Amino acid sequence: MMRRIAVCLVSLVLTSPVWAQGQEQEHAPAATGGSGIPMDMSRMGPWTRKPTHEAKTRKEIEAWVKEGDAIMKRRDFEAELARADFPVYMLTDDSKGVPMAETYDRQQYVQMMKPMYEQMPSDIQMNHKLGITVLSDSLANLTDDYTMTMGGQKYSGRNAGLLVKRDGQWKWKAFSEAGWGDMPQAAVGGSGTHGDQEKQK
Structure with a gap:
């Protein structure tokens, strides 16, 4: 647009x-x-508003994703909340291919995500293949082809989001990941870069 x-x-x-x-x-x-x-x-x-330090910005975002994995593994939900620029826009679809999207303020996000976050297995391992498009020093698009291993099972998925740099820190502003539309309303939306979209066979 x-x-x-x-x-x-x-x-x-x-x-x-x-x-x-x-x-x-x-x-x-x-x-x-x-x-x-x-x-x-x-x-x-x-x-x-062309990027002035694109290579530096890419490294910052790569480190930001890695930090998110560590935060998730120790189940530090408050630290995870600090990585979102509220309100955030979240997009998914259901098994019939019907897209759905909603904007969440902080309270709505906590109600939706905290129960899932607290149940995250401690043995989770993440691997990422990132695609980063730097729009400016404060805006970037991020795609993530990832694999997630937990409980002896491996899952693979892809998600995408818009990042903004607010007060010197990168944060989610919008996030999209397929396949969460059939879950109960309290759990719709995935889990940052950590949702499981498709079980590998």
Whole structure:
């Protein structure tokens, strides 16, 4: 959606009468949208927020995922809560392929996730294959193809999320993982990067 907005804004600039009359000017005129208020395209948009330390950001996120595994293993739910930027948006689907999504505040998230978190086996082991797209120094998309071993069984899954850097710390803002829609309402939503989606055969 953000890309569509950017395309519309740029199109507005290029097709405006002012642009057509002033192509030879040194600076392109600002778009005005529908409000008549000039918009300086040099001051907004993804071209103004390109990552400045992309390699560093990737390492931060990799470490953040590893930290999440340690937090989960010791069942430190308060530490897990600190890794979410509330409200958070969570998306899943059911066995019929029907998608469902909801925004959760802190209290709703605690009610949904804490019972599952407290029952997490202590022998759980995680392996991740991460895909990280750095949008800016404070926004990133994360995909995770993971394997999870617990109770002598191995499971594999994939999830995706949007991370934001708030007050110097990376946090979940949105999270999606398939297959949780058939669970009781109190348990819908998965468990961060730690849900089990598909049992390996």
